[in-house]
Amino acid sequence: MRPLLCSLLLVLLTCLPVSADVDCDGVDDLLTTGSALSNFFSASTGTVMGWVKVTSDVPDACFGGANMLTDDATFWGVGRTSDGAQSFCAYLYDGANILTILNTKTNGWHHLAWTHGSGTQTLYLDGVSIASAAAGDISFMGGLLVMCKEMPDRLADLRTYTSVLSVDELAVIAQSHLRGIGRTQPSGYWPLTACGDGAAGNTVTFLDRSGNGRNATGDDGANNTGLTCRASEYLTHAWGPN
Numbered sequence: 741m742r743p744l745l746c747s748l749l750l751v752l753l754t755c756l757p758v759s760a761d762v763d764c765d766g767v768d769d770l771l772t773t774g775s776a777l778s779n780f781f782s783a784s785t786g787t788v789m790g791w792v793k794v795t796s797d798v799p800d801a802c803f804g805g806a807n808m809l810t811d812d813a814t815f816w817g818v819g820r821t822s823d824g825a826q827s828f829c830a831y832l833y834d835g836a837n838i839l840t841i842l843n844t845k846t847n848g849w850h851h852l853a854w855t856h857g858s859g860t861q862t863l864y865l866d867g868v869s870i871a872s873a874a875a876g877d878i879s880f881m882g883g884l885l886v887m888c889k890e891m892p893d894r895l896a897d898l899r900t901y902t903s904v905l906s907v908d909e910l911a912v913i914a915q916s917h918l919r920g921i922g923r924t925q926p927s928g929y930w931p932l933t934a935c936g937d938g939a940a941g942n943t944v945t946f947l948d949r950s951g952n953g954r955n956a957t958g959d960d961g962a963n964n965t966g967l968t969c970r971a972s973e974y975l976t977h978a979w980g981p982n
Contacts, residue, residue: 765966
């Protein structure tokens with residue numbers, strides 16, 4: 741009986757989908773939700789986060805440039821920039837100024853998070869606050885949430901929240917190297933596990949696991965290259981290997 745059970749378990753594990761990350765080409769790849777920014781957080785309060793593997797420099801400014809998450813009307817974004825000798829960044833437009841915060845880039849895998857609340861936006865790297873600035877409300881929330889915009893990096897486990905997560909929770913998530921961990925319910929959650937290693941992400945539906953059904957659709961752009969799914973190399977599930 742035991743050998744039979746082991747064989748059945750092996751079959752089940754073999755049939756499970758391979759967890760994957762997504763390589764963006766830094767040119768025209770996009771993951772588009774079709775949902776307005778206001779569905780994920782408010783103009784004054786929210787959190788976004790994701791895992792980023794920095795693979796090369798970016799040619800763009802933060803505003804409207806290489807963003808892990810942004811809106812297609814470019815009123816807000818979190819990602820990387822060529823400003824400040826290559827930096828992680830976040831920006832928002834509050835109706836009067838484009839307020840940008842920067843921190844120097846380092847290669848490899850990192851957890852990048854942004855919070856906005858009580859008139860301040862803060863950027864976190866690997867669970868530690870690295871920069872903050874006064875910031876008013878985002879002046880337009882009708883733009884559609886998109887991911888992977890002009891970012892030549894590998895992305896994994898992207899999330900949004902309607903609240904400002906505590907410093908402690910951000911640190912736990914960043915230090916865990918686990919998918920899906922955290923006590924606060926996200927407003928949007930894309931593990932990016934929709935396809936296996938080497939598969940094209942174009943036209944693939946990347947499910948929103950928050951329960952809100954705001955799925956993202958892959959688009960490899962006019963050049964029809966990039967947006968490639970990769971086997972997960974850094975994150976694991978809390979219940980075991982990918």
